[in-house]
Structure formats: C-alpha cells, structure tokens
Amino acid sequence: MIKFIFRFVGFWFLAAALVALVIDGSKSIADSTVVTTSVAQYFLEYSPTTLQRLEFGVQNNLGSPWLWDTVFVSLLSWPAFAVLGAIGLILMLIGKRRRSRVPDDEDLDD
Numbered sequence: 217m218i219k220f221i222f223r224f225v226g227f228w229f230l231a232a233a234l235v236a237l238v239i240d241g242s243k244s245i246a247d248s249t250v251v252t253t254s255v256a257q258y259f260l261e262y263s264p265t266t267l268q269r270l271e272f273g274v275q276n277n278l279g280s281p282w283l284w285d286t287v288f289v290s291l292l293s294w295p296a297f298a299v300l301g302a303i304g305l306i307l308m309l310i311g312k313r314r315r316s317r318v319p320d321d322e323d324l325d326d
Contacts, residue, residue, distance in 0.1 A: 222311030229304030256292035
C-alpha cells in the first residue's frame with residue numbers, strides 16, 4: 217500500500233514537472249530565447265511565506281545556516297521542471313513494484 221502512495225505522489229510530481237516544462241517552453245518560444253523558471257521564482261510568486269518558513273525551519277531546526285546557504289539555495293536556483301522531475305523519479309523508484317517471478321518449464325521439472 218505504501219508503495220502505491222509513493223508511485224501516486226511521484227506521478228503528480230512528474231505531471232507538475234511536465235506543466236513547468238510546457239510553461240517554460242511557451243515562454244521560450246514567445247521570447248525567442250531559452251527561458252527557465254527556478255523553484256525560488258515559483259515560491260516567490262505563489263507562496264512567499266512558505267519560502268520564508270522553509271528558510272527559518274532549516275536554519276533553526278536543523279541548526280545549520282550553512283545547509284541553507286549551500287544546499288537549499290542551490291536547489292532553489294535550479295529549473296523547477298528538473299527539480300520536480302527528479303523528485304518524481306525518485307518517488308517512482310521507491311514505489312516500484314517487484315516483479316513476480318513466473319516459473320519456467322525448467323523450474324517445473326524439479
């Protein structure tokens with residue numbers, strides 16, 4: 217059951233990555249140059265308080281401001297479609313179904 221949840225959430229992240237890629241693609245066509253929207257730009261546009269809370273939580277609860285400056289700031293500067301796609305793929309791999317082994321004719325002879 218838990219693997220289904222990972223796959224389900226992974227599909228949603230992949231869908232969001234596709235939407236972000238289409239938005240960036242349409243902006244690129246309109247501007248005649250490659251346009252990518254970072255994760256931080258989406259946060260600032262749609263939910264700036266969430267970004268502030270994330271920064272506060274990482275710096276205070278994890279107790280390391282360098283973690284925010286090195287890891288999170290660099291992740292927030294990456295294109296949104298790449299980050300969402302990577303998260304989606306990781307979740308899909310975690311929720312991957314195990315292949316059921318079908319016995320061969322050779323296995324039945326024993």
